[in-house]
Structures are given as structure tokens and as C-alpha cells.
Amino acid sequence: MSKIRIYELAKELNIPSKKLIELLQEEFGVKVKNHMSAIEEEDADLIKEFMEESEEKGGENDKKSHKYRSKDESTGESNKKGNRKREKNLKDKDSEKTVKIEDTITVKEFSDKIGKPSTEVIKQLIFMGVMAAINDEIDFNTAQKLGEKFDITVLKKEKNIDREAVEQQEEEEDDDINLEKRPPIITVMGHVDHGKTSLLDAIRKSNVIATEAGGITQHIGAYTVTINGQKITFLDTPGHEAFTAMRARGAQITDIVILVVAADDGIMPQTAEAISHCKAADVPIVVAINKIDRPGANVDKVKQELIDYDLVPEDWGGKVICIPVSARTKEGINTLLEMVLLTAEMQELKANPHRNARGTVIEARLDKGRGAVATLLVQNGTLHVGDSIIVGDTYGRVRAMFDDKGKKIKSAGPSIPVEILGLSEVPEAGDRFHQVKNEKTAREIANKRKQKVREEHLQSAHKVSLENLYNQIKEGKVKELNIIVKADVQGSVEALKQSLQNLSNEEVKVRVIHGAVGAITETDVTLALASNAIIIGFNVRPDINAQNAAEKEFVDIKTYRVIYNAIEDVKAAMLGMLEPDYKEVVLGKAEIRQTYKISSIGTIAGCYVIQGKMVRNAKARVIRDGVVVFESELASLKRFKDDVKEVAEGYECGLSIDKFNDIKEGDIVEDYTMKEVRKKQL
Structure with missing residues (x-):
């Protein structure tokens, strides 16, 4: 630097x-x-x-x-x-x-x-x-x-530069005196489903995959493990191509990359992207050839493919360390970790723990009870509880700090990931943070940065939706497609923005005019109305006010659980191929007021219907703080002790969700049906 x-x-x-x-x-x-x-x-x-x-x-x-x-x-x-x-x-x-x-x-x-x-x-x-x-x-x-x-x-006072220039003293860098060895930061990269999280799982001896929808890592994580008395920090980045931006961020803050390649699959498009990011950041690569226990595994074939990307294995006369491993049987894991520590030792990684802290935001989200929560990776200095920090265009004072296991800690040194509370707003994933003298200084700098960011909003006379997008492009009404992105975590917002903007072509330019964490609100609908934009939600839902405003103003809201479905829909709409056969119709919403656990049945929720009606056996989703936590269907619906087919707005009812018992007070249950619609002629 x-x-x-x-x-x-x-x-x-x-x-x-x-x-x-x-x-x-x-x-x-x-x-x-x-x-x-x-x-x-x-x-x-x-x-x-x-x-x-x-x-x-x-x-x-x-x-x-x-x-x-x-x-x-x-x-x-x-x-x-x-x-x-x-x-x-x-x-x-x-x-x-x-x-x-x-x-x-x-x-x-x-x-x-x-x-x-x-x-x-x-x-x-x-x-x-x-x-x-x-x-x-x-x-x-x-x-x-x-x-x-x-x-x-x-x-x-006169500025006597000449007098200052002659005060020649032998320079001795403050950092050089206080430099100490720090743990290496390791990023795990590779193609989707090649076993990155499973490999980390084998190292950490815990199950991360269970928390991810469909077994695909959707959010970035940071974990610290101790191996042979030495600490190592691991960053787990998602493997799907839509998360290119998150992978790139991982490569920029890491010391060593473990590139995971499946022995039975070889190098795939996302593997090639990961290699490009590592080369651009000039980061050493250790290749973990995973799934060697699978039938059809061919380690030599993988090594041959690596040569095509100028990664020559060490045992073939090159410099790239390749270790055959199996996350399932744990074969080769210890050898892989030894090679990682050896590579880190060669780099002589050092930092000054005695200076003010600085580093990078790994992940950030809005928590209902705790406010803005950010996962920070301290890269230099030591961060303490009570320190004032500036993070991008937001600021705050560290009220509480937790390690990767959720334990409260008072300070964190170089290469240690921590979760902190106390920021004024949710920062952007990838933002740099710096510790400053006091909160006043942090606030002044943050406000100045904010003023630079506030500027856009395009006005248009024609409302746009994915269904009519192609027609409007043909008629020349749409030259730019404005999109508002809302998601459950900042990393997903960033990934969607990057992927959607890459869909721009000669006829229409895709612009993400706003991206943020949290439920889709009435403010988002107002912005979409003013900017002639469509709203795309990933793992979040619109609240009641937003839904009513969208229906009244004909603003198009699309919600998704898998990120590449959103990208494919926008791409298809731009090409004129999006003609849905089914449309989701929301029947009603109920707020959970109380929960009852019955051993033979499971968890029963006492609810109040706040909108529409609840219909037995209808499809349902559980929404917590605007984020979809589960999708299934209504297993039962009762009024007092009687089974009923439906319960109207303004009435109380008891219900249970099929295959889901983790219901909490304050959750919203939304029931819906899929309505068949006639295909449109474009």
C-alpha cells in the first residue's frame, strides 16, 4: 500500500x-x-x-x-x-x-x-x-x-516550509518498530457446489450449510480457527457467478486463497473467475482438489486444466501447491492446513496492533432488536469497545463486540473478524472502516461523504413492469431500466446490483438506482414511482403499506428466493420472452400474537388476521422483520376449537405451518395461491 x-x-x-x-x-x-x-x-x-x-x-x-x-x-x-x-x-x-x-x-x-x-x-x-x-x-x-x-x-503564522525541510533526521517508521506477526487471512473460493463450505465445515467441525437455502452459500462469513497453536482467519465466499463482486472483495482483503476444485467436475466458469480475481489481487493460491472419494474423481485431469490458466502444480515443476482432499472423509485436510501455514510463513505477515484500528466490512445487516450490525475484519491496529469509527458514509461508537462464535469480547487485533453494534446506519459490504478520536470527528466526515452520494432520480412518464418491458423497449419508451434492489443482507444487494447492471445492451441500459437492506417499504414504492423503476426483493417481502401503495400506483414488485432467478427474469423480459403462465395472488396476512407448543402436533400460533383472509391448505410463508424465513403451506386452521376453511380480516384464529415449528410472536404469516393467466402476445 x-x-x-x-x-x-x-x-x-x-x-x-x-x-x-x-x-x-x-x-x-x-x-x-x-x-x-x-x-x-x-x-x-x-x-x-x-x-x-x-x-x-x-x-x-x-x-x-x-x-x-x-x-x-x-x-x-x-x-x-x-x-x-x-x-x-x-x-x-x-x-x-x-x-x-x-x-x-x-x-x-x-x-x-x-x-x-x-x-x-x-x-x-x-x-x-x-x-x-x-x-x-x-x-x-x-x-x-x-x-x-x-x-x-x-x-x-507564516508557513516556513524551508525551515521544516532542513530539519533532516534519519527516518524510522513508527510501524517498523511495533510490527508483530499476525494471523493469515484465508479466502475459500471456487465454483458453486464444489464443496467450499463443506471444506470449511470439516476444518471448523461445525455445520454451516444447514443455515443456507438449498445448500448454496448466499452470504459471506468470517471465522477464526486455531491450528497447531496458530490462529487462521477464514473467509467463506459464495460460489455462484452472481456473487462475483463479493468474491472480488474477498480476494482484495485476503493473504492466501484456497481454490476449491471438485475432482469429478474440474474447472468451471466460476472457478475461472476466482482465478482471475486472485491474479488481479496478486494473492498466492493453494488449490484444494476436493471430492477425491467420489467415483470418477480424476486429480491429474484437474491439474492439467490448471495449467491452461498458468497455474502449474508444484509436483509438475511449477509453484502452485495442489492438495487432494475430501471434506467428507477429512482426508488431506491436515496436509492442506500445513501448506497454508507454510505459505503464510513465507509471506512474513505483520501488522501494528498498537495503532488505531482499520479494516473492512465483511457483512452488514439491520437487526430489529440490535439495530445496525456489521461484521468487520480488523486489518491493522486494535479495535476496542467504546472506540469511535467512520465506516464509508456512516459512523458510530462500538457499543458491543462479538467474536465469530457469538461470545462478547472487549478488543480485537489484526486479522480478527468481529461483529459490532453501535453504527448509525447499515454500512455497505466492502466499506473501509477507520478508528478516529471521537464521535464528533466521525460524524463530520460521514456527513460530508453522504452529501456527495445524494444526487439521482430520473423521471419518466411511462410506468414499467417486467411483463411490458419488451413492448416499451420496442416502442422506444424505455431507454433505461431503473431497478430498486432490496435484500436481507448487504452482500446480496451488492451482488444483485452488479449482475443486473451487467445485463445492459445497446437498446436498454440497466441502472440500479437504489439498493438497501430490509423489507420493501412505502418509501421504496414512492421512489420507484418517481423514477419509473421496478422493485426486486431478494429474501424480503413488502410490508402492508408498500403493497397497498404499489397496487394503487401500479408499481411492479418482484420477489425472489434464489438470486439467479431474478437475473434470468430480467434478462428474459429484456428479450421479450417473459410470459408467465402463473401469477402469485396474496390472499391475506395474519400477525402471530401467541404461540403454544403441543407435543403431539408441534407449535400452534394464535393469530389475528390483519389483511384479507387465511385459507386452510393455502401456500404460506413466514415473514420475520420483513425477511422470508420459511415457505410451506397452512397445515391447520381453527376458530376456537373448530376446524374452519377460512378466517376473514379482523378475526382471531389458530394455525400451524407444515414442517415448521420455529414460529415466534410478531411473525407475519402470508398465505397465497398461484393463479393461472393467459399468455400475452408480444
């Missing part, structure tokens, strides 16, 4: 090196020895943003001083003569007291410099027409006028 010297940054910011060193220590907690020391460009960018924010505040003080000047100039000719006489007397006095200040100074600092009570200084400012409290900043012009009131000359 490139670095910049203190004196070069000071010159760029037009401030003295000494002032910059003080700023680094006071506001950002970064200690540097002298002007020849170097800091990383990420820290430099943070300082630039902070300085720009300070200059904007200075501009506001300029306006205040301008008001003062206007008022002062209108007080008459006699005052002007008196001022000129006073200025002459001040210049004539050799023993006159002078103070030097920067471009801005707080009222308290100014009163300390001139040796006057702060109350007296504030009083004079009020007479000048400037309302400022003890901790407010005043600009140089205001300070100069204020100095005249106390017979003090106020001068601006």
Missing part, C-alpha cells in the same frame, strides 16, 4: 508540518516522529476530508465577520478616523504585544493567548455583532478586529 510523507501532505494541505503532526495525534490518534515520517494514503484521505470540513466551518465564520464589517463600516466617518488613529498608534509602539494564530482559533484559545478572561472576549465579540460561545471558532479577520479592542496585534 502506498504511503505519503508528512511534509508532502502538509504542503498539499497548505499547513505547517508541525500543525499536521498535532492534528494527527489529537484527532486521529496517529503518532509520528517528524515531518519525514510517512503515513498510508487511506489515513491521508481521512485528514483531507477533515480539513475540508474545517474550511467549510471557517467559511461560515467569514460570513459572520462580514456582518461585523458591514456594521462597523456604517458607524460613521468619526469611527473610521478613530480606527485609523488607533492603528497608527499600534504600529508605532515597538513594545506592542502581538500574537500569532492559524486561519481559525477558538474563543477560549484566543483568550488564553492574549491573557484576558473569556467572558470579556465574548462580550467584545457581541459588541462586534458576532455571536460566539467559548468553544466556537472565529476566523483570522474576526480575531484581528478583536485584537484591536485589546490593543493587541494579531498576525497570521
Whole structure:
């Protein structure tokens, strides 16, 4: 990572090196020895943003001083003569007291410099027409006028770059002294269903696959394991091609990649993509040839295919380590881990745990009870509970921190993944985080970044849906397809955005105008209406207000449980091939008020029907905090002790979901049916 010297940054910011060193220590907690020391460009960018924010505040003080000047100039000719006489007397006095200040100074600092009570200084400012409290900043012009009131000359500090440049001292990097060995960060990559999560499962001796829909990893995860007394951090990235962006992010923050290739399948398109990401990030690759216990497994065939991608196996005269393994029988796992540790040892991975923390957001989501929850990977420094951090365009103070096993911890050093609470909003997956001095500094930088992001919204006269998209493209009404993406976690939002935008062609450009975590809300429908957009939900559902608004305004909402179904539908709509035979019709919604566990039956839910009607044997889905947690059908429906066919809106009922007992109070049960529709002639 490139670095910049203190004196070069000071010159760029037009401030003295000494002032910059003080700023680094006071506001950002970064200690540097002298002007020849170097800091990383990420820290430099943070300082630039902070300085720009300070200059904007200075501009506001300029306006205040301008008001003062206007008022002062209108007080008459006699005052002007008196001022000129006073200025002459001040210049004539050799023993006159002078103070030097920067471009801005707080009222308290100014009163300390001139040796006057702060109350007296504030009083004079009020007479000048400037309302400022003890901790407010005043600009140089205001300070100069204020100095005249106390017979003090106020001068601006000269920026003596030449004097600073001659203070040559032998540079000794602060980081070099404090560098310590850190655990390697390993990313597991490969094609879908080649056994990446199963391999991690064998290493961690726990079952991750059970939490994933259809056995396909949908979200990125980070886990720390201890092997032979050494810690290793693993990142598990999804294998489907739609998650290219998530895989790319994994490659950029990792030290070593374990490329999983099935011995009975060979290199597939997603495997080739993973290889490209690793090469672009210049990351060492260790190939795990998985499923060697399967009939038809051919290790040599896989090695031959690797050569086509310039990955020559070590036993064939190359440099790439290839280990045959079986996640099921655990054969070769220990050898694989030994090779990973050996590769890490060759890299001499080090970090400085004594500096302010910084790293990357692995995953982020909105939790109903805990607010914004983010999984962070600390890459340098140590993060503590209570630290203030800036994450992309959001900020916060770390209220609580948990390790990958859910245990509360107080601090996390380099290469350790943690889940934190306390952020103001849900950050973007892949955002960089930095620890700063306090929450005020973090908030100022976050607000500045936010202002840069707020800009778009396209207006169009024709409402668009996937069903009529092709016709509107043919008629020339649609040149751009605007899409709003909502999903259960940020990583899925990112993946959908990337994949949908890649569908753009010569006739129509696909633009994702908004992507966020959580249920589809009325605000999303309003945005879709204003932007002539369609809404795509992944693992989330619209709330009642959003559904009503969408029906009223004819805004198209499509929801999916598998990400590539969404991509295929949009692609088919653009080609004019989307002609659905069935349409989902929502019958009603019921809120679970109480649950009862009956040993012979399972969990029974006491519900109140809030919309439509509940129909026995209808298809049903359980929605928790806007996210679909299970899909099945209504196994039973009762009013008091009687079985009934349906229960209307406004009535209470008891129901059970087929093959699902993890019902909780506050969940929403939505029942629906599939209605056959006649094919449209395009």
C-alpha cells in the first residue's frame, strides 16, 4: 500500500508540518516522529476530508465577520478616523504585544493567548455583532478586529516550509518498530457446489450449510480457527457467478486463497473467475482438489486444466501447491492446513496492533432488536469497545463486540473478524472502516461523504413492469431500466446490483438506482414511482403499506428466493420472452400474537388476521422483520376449537405451518395461491 510523507501532505494541505503532526495525534490518534515520517494514503484521505470540513466551518465564520464589517463600516466617518488613529498608534509602539494564530482559533484559545478572561472576549465579540460561545471558532479577520479592542496585534503564522525541510533526521517508521506477526487471512473460493463450505465445515467441525437455502452459500462469513497453536482467519465466499463482486472483495482483503476444485467436475466458469480475481489481487493460491472419494474423481485431469490458466502444480515443476482432499472423509485436510501455514510463513505477515484500528466490512445487516450490525475484519491496529469509527458514509461508537462464535469480547487485533453494534446506519459490504478520536470527528466526515452520494432520480412518464418491458423497449419508451434492489443482507444487494447492471445492451441500459437492506417499504414504492423503476426483493417481502401503495400506483414488485432467478427474469423480459403462465395472488396476512407448543402436533400460533383472509391448505410463508424465513403451506386452521376453511380480516384464529415449528410472536404469516393467466402476445 502506498504511503505519503508528512511534509508532502502538509504542503498539499497548505499547513505547517508541525500543525499536521498535532492534528494527527489529537484527532486521529496517529503518532509520528517528524515531518519525514510517512503515513498510508487511506489515513491521508481521512485528514483531507477533515480539513475540508474545517474550511467549510471557517467559511461560515467569514460570513459572520462580514456582518461585523458591514456594521462597523456604517458607524460613521468619526469611527473610521478613530480606527485609523488607533492603528497608527499600534504600529508605532515597538513594545506592542502581538500574537500569532492559524486561519481559525477558538474563543477560549484566543483568550488564553492574549491573557484576558473569556467572558470579556465574548462580550467584545457581541459588541462586534458576532455571536460566539467559548468553544466556537472565529476566523483570522474576526480575531484581528478583536485584537484591536485589546490593543493587541494579531498576525497570521507564516508557513516556513524551508525551515521544516532542513530539519533532516534519519527516518524510522513508527510501524517498523511495533510490527508483530499476525494471523493469515484465508479466502475459500471456487465454483458453486464444489464443496467450499463443506471444506470449511470439516476444518471448523461445525455445520454451516444447514443455515443456507438449498445448500448454496448466499452470504459471506468470517471465522477464526486455531491450528497447531496458530490462529487462521477464514473467509467463506459464495460460489455462484452472481456473487462475483463479493468474491472480488474477498480476494482484495485476503493473504492466501484456497481454490476449491471438485475432482469429478474440474474447472468451471466460476472457478475461472476466482482465478482471475486472485491474479488481479496478486494473492498466492493453494488449490484444494476436493471430492477425491467420489467415483470418477480424476486429480491429474484437474491439474492439467490448471495449467491452461498458468497455474502449474508444484509436483509438475511449477509453484502452485495442489492438495487432494475430501471434506467428507477429512482426508488431506491436515496436509492442506500445513501448506497454508507454510505459505503464510513465507509471506512474513505483520501488522501494528498498537495503532488505531482499520479494516473492512465483511457483512452488514439491520437487526430489529440490535439495530445496525456489521461484521468487520480488523486489518491493522486494535479495535476496542467504546472506540469511535467512520465506516464509508456512516459512523458510530462500538457499543458491543462479538467474536465469530457469538461470545462478547472487549478488543480485537489484526486479522480478527468481529461483529459490532453501535453504527448509525447499515454500512455497505466492502466499506473501509477507520478508528478516529471521537464521535464528533466521525460524524463530520460521514456527513460530508453522504452529501456527495445524494444526487439521482430520473423521471419518466411511462410506468414499467417486467411483463411490458419488451413492448416499451420496442416502442422506444424505455431507454433505461431503473431497478430498486432490496435484500436481507448487504452482500446480496451488492451482488444483485452488479449482475443486473451487467445485463445492459445497446437498446436498454440497466441502472440500479437504489439498493438497501430490509423489507420493501412505502418509501421504496414512492421512489420507484418517481423514477419509473421496478422493485426486486431478494429474501424480503413488502410490508402492508408498500403493497397497498404499489397496487394503487401500479408499481411492479418482484420477489425472489434464489438470486439467479431474478437475473434470468430480467434478462428474459429484456428479450421479450417473459410470459408467465402463473401469477402469485396474496390472499391475506395474519400477525402471530401467541404461540403454544403441543407435543403431539408441534407449535400452534394464535393469530389475528390483519389483511384479507387465511385459507386452510393455502401456500404460506413466514415473514420475520420483513425477511422470508420459511415457505410451506397452512397445515391447520381453527376458530376456537373448530376446524374452519377460512378466517376473514379482523378475526382471531389458530394455525400451524407444515414442517415448521420455529414460529415466534410478531411473525407475519402470508398465505397465497398461484393463479393461472393467459399468455400475452408480444
